[in-house]
Amino acid sequence: xxxxYLEIRNITKVFQTPEGGEVRALDDVTLDxxxxxxxxxxxxxxxxxxxxxxxxxxxxxxxxxxxILQGERIDDKPPYDRPVNTVFQSYALFPHMTVxxxxxxxxxxxxVDKDEVAKRVEEALEQVQLAGYxxxxxxxxxxxxxxxxxxxxxxxxxxKVLLLDEPLSALDLKxxxxxxVELKRLQRETGITFVFVTHDQEEAMSMGDRIAVFSQGKIVxxxxxxxxxxxxxxxxxxxxxxxxxxxxxxVVSGGISLPGGNxxxxxxxAADSVxxxxxxxxxxxxxxxxxxATNGMISGTVRxxxxxxDSVRVHVTVGDVEVxxxxxxxxxxxxxxxxxxxxxxxxxxxxxxxx
Amino acid sequence: MTxxxxxxxxxAQRGRPGQSSPKLAYLPIIFLAFxxxxxxxxxxxxSFLEKPSQGTGVKWxxxxxxxxxxxxxxxxxxxxxxxxxxIKVLWTSFYYSLLTTVVTLVLSIPVAMWIAxxxxxxxxxxxxxxxxxxxxSILIRTYGMRQIVADEGPIxxxxxxxxxxxxxxxxxxxxxxxxxxxFLPFMILPIYASAERFDFRLAEAAYDLGAKRMTVVRRxxxxxxxxxxxxGIALVFIPALGSFLQSDMLGGGKTNMVANVIANNFxxxxxxxxxxxxxxxxxxxxxxxxxxxxxxxxxxxxKVELV
Numbered sequence: 060x061x062x063x064y065l066e067i068r069n070i071t072k073v074f075q076t077p078e079g080g081e082v083r084a085l086d087d088v089t090l091d092x093x094x095x096x097x098x099x100x101x102x103x104x105x106x107x108x109x110x111x112x113x114x115x116x117x118x119x120x121x122x123x124x125x126x127i128l129q130g131e132r133i134d135d136k137p138p139y140d141r142p143v144n145t146v147f148q149s150y151a152l153f154p155h156m157t158v159x160x161x162x163x164x165x166x167x168x169x170x171v172d173k174d175e176v177a178k179r180v181e182e183a184l185e186q187v188q189l190a191g192y193x194x195x196x197x198x199x200x201x202x203x204x205x206x207x208x209x210x211x212x213x214x215x216x217x218x219k220v221l222l223l224d225e226p227l228s229a230l231d232l233k234x235x236x237x238x239x240v241e242l243k244r245l246q247r248e249t250g251i252t253f254v255f256v257t258h259d260q261e262e263a264m265s266m267g268d269r270i271a272v273f274s275q276g277k278i279v280x281x282x283x284x285x286x287x288x289x290x291x292x293x294x295x296x297x298x299x300x301x302x303x304x305x306x307x308x309x310v311v312s313g314g315i316s317l318p319g320g321n322x323x324x325x326x327x328x329a330a331d332s333v334x335x336x337x338x339x340x341x342x343x344x345x346x347x348x349x350x351x352a353t354n355g356m357i358s359g360t361v362r363x364x365x366x367x368x369d370s371v372r373v374h375v376t377v378g379d380v381e382v383x384x385x386x387x388x389x390x391x392x393x394x395x396x397x398x399x400x401x402x403x404x405x406x407x408x409x410x411x412x413x414x
Numbered sequence: 415m416t417x418x419x420x421x422x423x424x425x426a427q428r429g430r431p432g433q434s435s436p437k438l439a440y441l442p443i444i445f446l447a448f449x450x451x452x453x454x455x456x457x458x459x460x461s462f463l464e465k466p467s468q469g470t471g472v473k474w475x476x477x478x479x480x481x482x483x484x485x486x487x488x489x490x491x492x493x494x495x496x497x498x499x500x501i502k503v504l505w506t507s508f509y510y511s512l513l514t515t516v517v518t519l520v521l522s523i524p525v526a527m528w529i530a531x532x533x534x535x536x537x538x539x540x541x542x543x544x545x546x547x548x549x550x551s552i553l554i555r556t557y558g559m560r561q562i563v564a565d566e567g568p569i570x571x572x573x574x575x576x577x578x579x580x581x582x583x584x585x586x587x588x589x590x591x592x593x594x595x596x597f598l599p600f601m602i603l604p605i606y607a608s609a610e611r612f613d614f615r616l617a618e619a620a621y622d623l624g625a626k627r628m629t630v631v632r633r634x635x636x637x638x639x640x641x642x643x644x645x646g647i648a649l650v651f652i653p654a655l656g657s658f659l660q661s662d663m664l665g666g667g668k669t670n671m672v673a674n675v676i677a678n679n680f681x682x683x684x685x686x687x688x689x690x691x692x693x694x695x696x697x698x699x700x701x702x703x704x705x706x707x708x709x710x711x712x713x714x715x716x717k718v719e720l721v
Binding site: 116117118137138139144145147149151152153154155164165168169212213216 | 613615616618619620621622623624625626629633634637638640
C-alpha cells in the first residue's frame, strides 16, 4: 500500500460564508491512495470529505496544495481533462437521455467510435446487472436502478480513479447492504481505485480497505477498518466509529477511578493504552465488550433494557453517567429494570483515549 | 383499542381537497367562448360576403371573390393574373416575425441562464426588471423607441461623432428593432422558468464525463430548457405575426405587415369582406404554425401544450 498512485499534498480550501465568515473545509490535508485501493473518506456532514472528493474531480479548485495522479499534477486541470469520474449523490442522470445515451455520453466525449461505444455501454450495463435497460428513460427506473446507471456511466469511462459521493445514502437499508456488497465486488473485478465518501461508519468499515476519518477539515485517523475500530486515536473517532461508552475518570494507583466509586484496574485496559501518572482520563469501552458478572468491577443500577433481537442492550446508571452494555440475546439472563448489577470489561478491549 | 372501525367513505362522493366544483368554471368558459368565438364567427362569415357598393359593412350575398382576390388580380381588359401583393405582405410579416423570434431567442438564453444562476433574492429582482416594460403602455414605449432610433436621436448623434450615417426610422430595420424590443420579455420569461428548474448538478456531471463548456450547453442545458424555448417561440412568433403598431409607427407605413393591411381594409379602404378574408388566412397560417410546433414538441416527448 506504500505505492504512490493518487497523492493529495497539503490541500487547503476555505469557503466564505454568506455572513462574511470563513469555513476551512480542508485544512492542509495530505494523504496517499494506492492503486486498486477501496479508500473511504468518512466524517459527519461539513467535515470536508466531499470538498476533497470534488477537488479530485476538478469541480472545486483548492486554494493551495497539489493533487498528483501517477506522478502527474492534475489539480490545475479542468474536470474534463482528468482521468477520474464521479458517481454523484443525486445520481445526476441526464433526464432527457435514455439509459444507454447517458452511459454513451462520456464515451462520445472521448471520440470513441460508434461500435465501440455500443459495446462498452452494453458491457457497463451488464456489470451493474441492468443488461437490456439501455432504451429506458431514467425516470422509468427505481432509485436503486438509477444508482446503478450512474455507476455504469462512470465505469464505462474506465477511469483511473472512481469517485463516489455518498452514492448509497438515498437507498433503503436492505438495498444499501446489497449495493455495498456489489460495489466491493465491482471494485475487485475492475481493479479501479475507488475513493468513497460516506458519513455512515458501518458502510465505511464494511467496504473500505482503509478509512480516513475527517473532522473539521483535517484527517484525524487514517487506518484499516479493524485498526480504526479497535484503536481509535481519540474520543471523537471512538465515538464516531461504532458505538462507545466514553467514561471520564481519574488516574489512581493501580487503576482508574470511575464514577460511582468504581475502580478499573490498569491490567484490564488494552496493553497499548497510554495512562498518565495522574489527572483525568477518558476510558472508551465498546458496549459489546461489557458483560454482566457477579462481583464485577463496575457496579450500577439498570435503567432500561432494550431487546433488539440479536442482542439485549442494557443501560446501566453508573454514578452520574450511563453505560450501555450489549449482551448476547441467548445464554444471558436479562436483568430487571431497577436491579443492581455489576459489569466487567472483556478482552482487555477498554482503553484510554485522548479527549 | 376499540373493535369498531368505520369503513372508508367513497372518494368520488367528496372529491379531493383543493378540487373546486366544475360549476365555478362555467361562467368564465362561457365568457371566453363568446369573446373569442363570436368575433371569429363574424370574421369568417364576413369573408364570404360581398362589399356594399357604398359605405362600410357587408352586403349579405355569398361570394368567394374575397379569397380569390388574395391571389388573383383581374385586369382592366378582363384577363386575370397572379397577384403577389398579399403573398408578399404575408411573407414580409413571416420574415419579420421569424427574425424577431431568432434574435430574441439568441438574446434570451444567456440572460435567462444568468438570472437562473443568481441567488433567490437577486433572481426576483431581475425578473421584476424584465417585466418592468409591462408597466408602461406599448404605445408610449413605441413612441419612446421612435425618439431613440430617430436620425437625430441618441444613437444617431453618437454615431455622428464618427461620421457614420444613421437613418433607419420609417424603414424595415426600425420595425424589426421595435418588434425585438417589445417581444424580448416574452422570450426571456418562459426560458427563465425552465432554466430556474434546471439542476446544475447535471452540468457538473457532464463536465465530469469529459464534456467541454459548449458541449455542456448544447447537449445538457439546451435540451433541459427546451420546453421554455418552445413556449417562448410561440409567445413571440404568433403575436409578432399579427402585430401592426411597430410597422405603423416605426416603419412609417411603408413596410406593411399583414395586420396593417387588414386594419386598412376595415378603415380607409372600407372593404370589410376582403379584410376578413385576409384575417382568416392569417389565422389559418398561425394555426398551422402552432400545430407544427406542437408536433415538434410532442415528438421530443416534452410536456408543452400550445393548443
